[in-house]
């Protein structure tokens with residue numbers, strides 16, 4: 197169990213983590229999601245005592261990390277897969293870690309086997325690929341057979357087989373009753389792996405809920421519409437809480453309304469519809485909606501230009517977003 201209360205980290209004027217309170221429960225995989233710079237790594241570093249909070253507290257299995265007499269048996273962490281002595285072999289790296297924590301060679305061999313490193317265990321870590329480095333990091337985290345695992349971007353650099361392996365491994369470990377907290381940028385992967393999701397943006401918690409709830413919030417709220425009278429329809433539908441995004445000439449996606457309402461509005465104004473499709477929500481959609489105001493590094497998308505909306509009835513092009521306009 198990980199419990200954070202009012203956890204805050206400032207680096208000079210920059211607030212990396214801003215008064216966050218959350219609990220990561222045992223027996224579940226909890227995903228930690230957020231855009232670049234959201235504060236995920238800083239939070240994880242504070243959990244394992246590598247960064248000191250400016251304010252607030254965080255405990256693992258009931259105590260601050262530093263107060264555990266044998267922390268490796270309590271918490272296994274993968275924070276920076278490259279932070280390994282590159283001249284050593286994987287086996288010797290694990291053996292050195294084990295020796296300082298009273299862990300025997302048998303456990304070293306066990307974690308090497310669990311992480312599929314058998315054939316490369318005697319090779320120098322300096323020559324490892326990113327994926328092999330990740331596996332070694334996970335082996336190190338598992339070494340003390342800890343009750344709590346913290347993995348920062350564990351699937352980063354892994355091939356598809358490796359991604360599935362991490363998924364099965366963390367689900368197995370949570371199934372044994374352990375606390376598993378992992379960060380990722382891969383929303384689709386998180387939907388398959390995690391039971392519960394904590395989303396952060398600009399150092400603050402944006403959502404803390406079961407995966408099903410987060411996906412459920414996004415489900416059915418977007419409708420894809422195709423019509424030769426796209427602009428007229430957008431004007432008709434505009435209103436508080438309605439967001440319209442143009443996807444191509446004559447088609448747009450509308451959030452905040454229903455297929456029924458759009459169909460009736462179109463019929464009332466005698467506007468022809470070529471398509472009216474509720475778009476099933478995904479974790480990706482939910483995540484994008486949650487974090488849209490928290491992304492520090494935006495990319496541009498030329499495909500979403502308002503001019504792409506057309507109306508064959510001769511009206512002017514509608515704006516791509518009409519949030520808050522009058523219905």
Ligand SMILES: Nc1ncnc2c1ncn2[C@@H]1O[C@H](COP(=O)(O)OP(=O)(O)OP(=O)(O)O)[C@@H](O)[C@H]1O
Pocket residue numbers: 207210211212213230231232233234235236237238239
């Ligand atoms: N040592 C530091 N000194 C100054 N600023 C820092 C330091 N470490 C992190 N930051 C800043 O704090 C913010 C949060 O960074 P952090 O690495 O925790 O985010 P993240 O969610 O892990 O991002 P990413 O997914 O890109 O790794 C960023 O704006 C980052 O630039």
